[in-house]
Amino acid sequence: MASDRYTDRELMVTTAAREIEDGDTAFVGMRLPLIAFQVAVSTHAPDAMAVYESGVVRDSPADGFIHTMCDLPNLDRAVATTDMIDIMSRLQRGDIDVGFLGGAEVDRYGNLNTTRVNGEGEDIRLPGSGGACDIACMAERTVLLMPHEPRRFAEEVTYVTSPGYADDGNGRNNHPAPGGGPSALVTSKATFGFDERGELYLRSVHPGADVTDVLAAFPWEVRTAEDVGEGVVETTPEPTDEELELVRTFDPDGFWT
Amino acid sequence: MAASREPLDVAVSRIDAGSTVAAGLALEHSIPFAVGHELLRQGVNDLSVIGPISDLLFDQLIGDGAVSEVRAAWVGNVSAGTGYRFRDAVESGEVTVENHSNFSIALALEAGAMGVPYLPTRSLLGSDIFEQSDQFVETADPFEGEQIALVPAIEPDWAIVHAQRASPHGDVHLWGNTGIVEPAVGAAENVLVTAEEIVDPDVIKSDPSRVAITREQVTSVVECPFGAHPSPVAGHYNRDNEYYLRYNRQTETESGFEDWASKWVYGVADRDEYATLVDADLEITSPTVAAEVQYGQ
Numbered sequence: 067m068a069s070d071r072y073t074d075r076e077l078m079v080t081t082a083a084r085e086i087e088d089g090d091t092a093f094v095g096m097r098l099p100l101i102a103f104q105v106a107v108s109t110h111a112p113d114a115m116a117v118y119e120s121g122v123v124r125d126s127p128a129d130g131f132i133h134t135m136c137d138l139p140n141l142d143r144a145v146a147t148t149d150m151i152d153i154m155s156r157l158q159r160g161d162i163d164v165g166f167l168g169g170a171e172v173d174r175y176g177n178l179n180t181t182r183v184n185g186e187g188e189d190i191r192l193p194g195s196g197g198a199c200d201i202a203c204m205a206e207r208t209v210l211l212m213p214h215e216p217r218r219f220a221e222e223v224t225y226v227t228s229p230g231y232a233d234d235g236n237g238r239n240n241h242p243a244p245g246g247g248p249s250a251l252v253t254s255k256a257t258f259g260f261d262e263r264g265e266l267y268l269r270s271v272h273p274g275a276d277v278t279d280v281l282a283a284f285p286w287e288v289r290t291a292e293d294v295g296e297g298v299v300e301t302t303p304e305p306t307d308e309e310l311e312l313v314r315t316f317d318p319d320g321f322w323t
Numbered sequence: 324m325a326a327s328r329e330p331l332d333v334a335v336s337r338i339d340a341g342s343t344v345a346a347g348l349a350l351e352h353s354i355p356f357a358v359g360h361e362l363l364r365q366g367v368n369d370l371s372v373i374g375p376i377s378d379l380l381f382d383q384l385i386g387d388g389a390v391s392e393v394r395a396a397w398v399g400n401v402s403a404g405t406g407y408r409f410r411d412a413v414e415s416g417e418v419t420v421e422n423h424s425n426f427s428i429a430l431a432l433e434a435g436a437m438g439v440p441y442l443p444t445r446s447l448l449g450s451d452i453f454e455q456s457d458q459f460v461e462t463a464d465p466f467e468g469e470q471i472a473l474v475p476a477i478e479p480d481w482a483i484v485h486a487q488r489a490s491p492h493g494d495v496h497l498w499g500n501t502g503i504v505e506p507a508v509g510a511a512e513n514v515l516v517t518a519e520e521i522v523d524p525d526v527i528k529s530d531p532s533r534v535a536i537t538r539e540q541v542t543s544v545v546e547c548p549f550g551a552h553p554s555p556v557a558g559h560y561n562r563d564n565e566y567y568l569r570y571n572r573q574t575e576t577e578s579g580f581e582d583w584a585s586k587w588v589y590g591v592a593d594r595d596e597y598a599t600l601v602d603a604d605l606e607i608t609s610p611t612v613a614a615e616v617q618y619g620q
Contacts, residue, residue, distance in 0.1 A: 096401060119375075119425050120350040120352060120502050121500035125604065127349060127568065133402050134378070135350070135500075136351035136352035136555060136562075137351075137555060137561070138499075138561050141500060141557050143611060147498070147499050147500040147501075148501070149348075149500065149501045151433055151503070151505075151506065154425070157426075158426075158446065181422060188414070189414060191409070193408075193421070194396055194420075194422060195422065196452075197426065198398035198424070199424035199446060199447065199450045200424045200425060225451045225455070226450050226451040226454070227450060227452065228450065241449055242449045242470050243445075243446075243448060243449045264572040
């Protein structure tokens with residue numbers, strides 16, 4: 067843990083929350099994004115909306131802790147409880163501004179794998195896509211969240227569950243997926259962006275993390291904000307007291323954070 | 324034609340070995356676990372299970388050897404991640420998996436419900452869900468020319484739904500998010516509905532906008548209180564998250580799974596006895612009561 071004031075995952079949640087802009091419609095899935103949306107709509111993005119593939123539509127935090135999108139506090143006082151075809155149709159016609167995705171593996175173009183990985187010569191089966199492939203293909207932008215572990219950063223992912231950018235330097239221009247592609251990768255040590263070619267670059271390191279150490283986890287030479295003309299590598303802002311209090315209100319036992 | 328109102332064991336005995344069964348259709352909400360456990364008690368096997376995400380239910384059916392094929396977008400434990408019985412069965416080749424995204428399984432069932440052979444989507448292309456499968460087709464939209472993927476219809480033998488209330492005829496009130504209940508019910512040859520309570524038909528007819536399923540689609544309707552535990556049911560009980568976490572710890576090994584099944588599936592005669600084993604406070608303490616709705620003439 068980099069700080070005695072907050073955990074790595076609390077910082078990931080507040081960093082992810084800041085990727086939601088006021089007025090956005092966000093596609094929220096499992097785990098940390100469940101908390102991140104609630105923080106965003108309680109702070110800088112009061113006019114944000116959340117949709118969940120189960121059919122839930124919300125404009126406010128849940129009154130009670132939620133383990134999943136279908137926990138009753140997330141259904142209670144929702145804007146609507148509808149169905150998957152409705153929510154996925156909003157995504158398909160381009161109405162979703164930002165979607166959140168996790169992954170067991172990511173490559174330099176933001177392709178994500180949650181289906182199967184190879185460990186010591188044997189295939190290991192993972193749960194699969196859920197709605198991740200759909201969000202990756204069709205959201206205007208996506209934010210990827212994962213722990214900062216070398217085994218997760220791959221030259222080539224074992225299976226492309228959720229497409230990122232093409233490897234031809236043209237990003238999504240010649241790519242069959244209609245959405246905008248990944249805009250950020252938030253790990254437990256740093257935040258990355260994707261340049262106009264669709265390649266990952268280091269945007270900021272979290273407080274206490276070291277640039278060399280952060281980049282050493284990757285099997286390729288990761289470029290930095292300086293390298294791609296996007297300013298300098300900054301330090302990720304720490305969670306504010308207000309944000310931390312909100313995270314601990316929405317996740318009182320630290321189940322997710 | 325009205326559904327047959329009958330006990331759970333009679334309803335489940337209609338499901339043959341080798342059937343294709345869609346279940347867990349409202350995602351983490353209102354999962355028909357009581358039906359799953361009765362399928363295991365009756366030894367129904369060689370099932371092809373169909374669903375969007377499956378939060379424990381498919382893992383339990385797979386762990387007990389009832390499944391030969393999975394057609395789904397995600398199988399695991401939403402509280403804890405891995406479904407160990409699914410993972411082991413896939414890695415050993417005991418079950419085959421047709422990988423979907425949530426939208427592709429929704430569209431496959433929607434096509435079935437609409438009576439059309441396929442539906443197009445702008446999802447899937449560029450993923451290995453598309454590339455490493457022969458089930459989908461890429462084509463040019465004949466009107467505008469854009470490349471799109473076609474998802475073929477799925478018409479399951481059975482769709483299984485747990486709802487809040489139903490009439491004895493099989494007309495069903497279901498509220499809270501519904502995931503892909505509607506397309507699956509429309510696509511399926513037979514529908515088995517379990518409900519927290521069977522109510523007078525006048526209750527259902529007092530609020531027709533809340534009806535999700537009508538009787539001519541339903542083969543069997545069963546009163547089955549607590550039929551979705553440990554998943555939550557709006558208006559009835561909360562998610563039993565500790566149960567999901569304990570299941571995850573207990574079923575990492577095959578023998579651990581057998582211990583679990585011997586208590587929760589084979590150790591009880593029916594759902595009433597199952598309910599006596601649950602020691603968790605899942606009560607809804609401050610229910611939201613919907614504003615009164617009036618119809619009229």
